[in-house]
Amino acid sequence: MTERASFVLNREDIPAAQSIMLKLATLGYSERLVGNRLGLKDLTDLQWRASPVYRSERLSNRDPLALAIDLFLLQGSLPGNELGQLFSQSECETFRRCGLLEVDDTGRTRARASLFPAGTRLIFSDHAWPALPHPGYPTAPHDHVMSVGRDSRNLLNCVPRRKFSSALDLCTGSGIHALLATRHTQHVLAVDINPRAAQCTRFNTQISGAANLEVVVGDLFDPIGNGRFDLITANPPFVPSPLNNLTFRDGGPSGEDVQKRIVAGLPHHLAPGGIAQIVTELGERDREPLTHRLREWLNGAPMDIYMLRLGEHSALKYAIGHSKGDDYQDVLDSTLEWSRNLQSQGYVRMVSLLISFQWSDVRCGSPWSRIDQSPPPHRTAGAEIDAAFLSERSTRIGGWPDILHRSSLRLAGPIALLDAHVAGRDLRAKTTATLLGQALTIKHQLDHVEREILNQVEEKGHIPAIDLLKIFHERAVHLPSVLEATRTLLRYNLVRIDGCEVSAQ
Numbered sequence: 001m002t003e004r005a006s007f008v009l010n011r012e013d014i015p016a017a018q019s020i021m022l023k024l025a026t027l028g029y030s031e032r033l034v035g036n037r038l039g040l041k042d043l044t045d046l047q048w049r050a051s052p053v054y055r056s057e058r059l060s061n062r063d064p065l066a067l068a069i070d071l072f073l074l075q076g077s078l079p080g081n082e083l084g085q086l087f088s089q090s091e092c093e094t095f096r097r098c099g100l101l102e103v104d105d106t107g108r109t110r111a112r113a114s115l116f117p118a119g120t121r122l123i124f125s126d127h128a129w130p131a132l133p134h135p136g137y138p139t140a141p142h143d144h145v146m147s148v149g150r151d152s153r154n155l156l157n158c159v160p161r162r163k164f165s166s167a168l169d170l171c172t173g174s175g176i177h178a179l180l181a182t183r184h185t186q187h188v189l190a191v192d193i194n195p196r197a198a199q200c201t202r203f204n205t206q207i208s209g210a211a212n213l214e215v216v217v218g219d220l221f222d223p224i225g226n227g228r229f230d231l232i233t234a235n236p237p238f239v240p241s242p243l244n245n246l247t248f249r250d251g252g253p254s255g256e257d258v259q260k261r262i263v264a265g266l267p268h269h270l271a272p273g274g275i276a277q278i279v280t281e282l283g284e285r286d287r288e289p290l291t292h293r294l295r296e297w298l299n300g301a302p303m304d305i306y307m308l309r310l311g312e313h314s315a316l317k318y319a320i321g322h323s324k325g326d327d328y329q330d331v332l333d334s335t336l337e338w339s340r341n342l343q344s345q346g347y348v349r350m351v352s353l354l355i356s357f358q359w360s361d362v363r364c365g366s367p368w369s370r371i372d373q374s375p376p377p378h379r380t381a382g383a384e385i386d387a388a389f390l391s392e393r394s395t396r397i398g399g400w401p402d403i404l405h406r407s408s409l410r411l412a413g414p415i416a417l418l419d420a421h422v423a424g425r426d427l428r429a430k431t432t433a434t435l436l437g438q439a440l441t442i443k444h445q446l447d448h449v450e451r452e453i454l455n456q457v458e459e460k461g462h463i464p465a466i467d468l469l470k471i472f473h474e475r476a477v478h479l480p481s482v483l484e485a486t487r488t489l490l491r492y493n494l495v496r497i498d499g500c501e502v503s504a505q
Ligand SMILES: C[S@@+](CC[C@H](N)C(=O)[O-])C[C@H]1O[C@@H](n2cnc3c(N)ncnc32)[C@H](O)[C@@H]1O
Pocket: 145, 146, 147, 148, 149, 151, 152, 170, 171, 172, 173, 174, 175, 176, 177, 191, 192, 193, 194, 197, 218, 219, 220, 234, 235, 236, 237, 247, 248, 249, 258
C-alpha cells in the first residue's frame, strides 16, 4: 500500500513546489479540462471501478495531462519513462521531498496524495480510495483527510463569491472551502479537530501561495473565542452511523452530533449581514418538518433559514449504500445494523441539503424558513441564494403592498412553462414555471392567478402594478389573492418589481 503523505513542506521547497503546481495548471490540470478529458461533467462522479476504462478509453494517448490525471486522480503508477515526460529530474526530487511521490519495489512511481482540481484551486488530500486494492472507508484510518466529494462540490458551488472581510471554515479537512474563500475574503480561518487535516490545509495554503489563510486545530468554535465572521462554511461529518468510527464522516447514531453544535454556535459567531452555509444530510421523520430541528438548535435566535433540498434516499437505500463486509453474510449483517440505527432514529429518508442562515431583518417580521428543491448546481449558485434571501425579505417587509402599488412588474428572465394536459378530459392542469439560465433549477407550480399575472406581464413586457390590480378587480378576483400571487412570483424570482429593495441588516 502507498504510504500516506505527511503534508509537511520545507520552507526551502515552497518556491519549487509552487512552480510545479503552475506547470500542472499550464498542462491543463484544471477542473474543466480534466473533466473534458475523462468525459465527466462533474469530477466527483469519478469511480475507482472505472479507472481501467478511463485509462484505455480516455488516457491511451499518454500526453503529460493524461499522465498527471493517472497519477494524481486515478491513483495509478507511472514507469520511469512516463514520469520523465511529466516531470524533470529536479521536479521529481522536489515532489519526493514534499512527500508527494514514492517509488515502489518495481520502480514505478505513485502519488501519496490525490490532487483535485476544484474551481480555481488545486487541492491535495488523502487518496479518494484509501486502501487500494481494497478501497472503502472501513479501512480508512481515523485521521484520514477526505478528498473533494459531492458534498464539498455542492457547498463550493453555493457560496456567494462576493467580497467578505472575514470567513470561517469549520471542519475544513483539505481546506478546500477556506482556500476558495481566500480569493474573495480579506482573512480566512480554517478549523479542524484532526491535526492531520489541519496540516493538509496548511500544505495546500503554502503550495497555493495564499497569504490570508490561518489554520488551527480545534473543536468547532472553541479556538476562536468571541470572534464573528461574515462568511461561515461547514461540511461537517453528518452520517448517522451505528459505527461512529470515522471523524470525517460520522455524526453519531443520529448524524447530528457535530452539525447541531455548529448551528447552535452560529448566533454567537455570525456577523450582522453575514451568511452561514452548511452542506449536510438530515434524517427526515414523517410529519416533522426539518426546520423544526434547526429552530431548536438555534435556540430562539432570530435567523432566517433557506434550505435547498438537493436529493434524497430512502432509509433502506441509504443503509445498503453504507453496508460493507468481506463476505456475503458480513454485508447482510452490516445492512441490518445500518438500517436498525436509522429506524431507531425514526428516519424514513435521508435528505441532502444545503442550508443557509442569515440574521433576520426586524422590518420583515418573524424569522422565516424556506425550502426549495433543486438538483445540485453544476456552477456557482451563490448569487441565486443571496437573491432568494432578498426576494423573501422584499415581500415580507412591512407595508410592501403599498410599495407594490407604486411599482412596475416585469419578467425576471426567460421562463419555461410546462403545462400538464390530461388526455381526453377537460381538466384544468397546473403549470410548472422555472426561470431559465440559473444554476439552481427551482420549479414552482403556478395557481391560476399566478399564471394569469405571468400572462399579463409577458404580454405587456412591463406593467404598472396598479394596472394589473385593476384588471383583476374587473374580473372580480379578490385583492388579497392577487397580492399573494404576486408575492409568490416575486419569491420564486419569476417576476421582478422596480421600487422594492431591502438590504440585509
Ligand atoms: C466531511 S469532512 C469535510 C472536509 C472538507 N471541509 C470538505 O468539504 O471536503 C469533515 C471534517 O470535519 C472534521 N471534524 C469532525 N469533527 C470536528 C469537530 N468537532 N471540530 C472540527 N472539525 C471536525 C473532520 O476531521 C473532517 O476533516
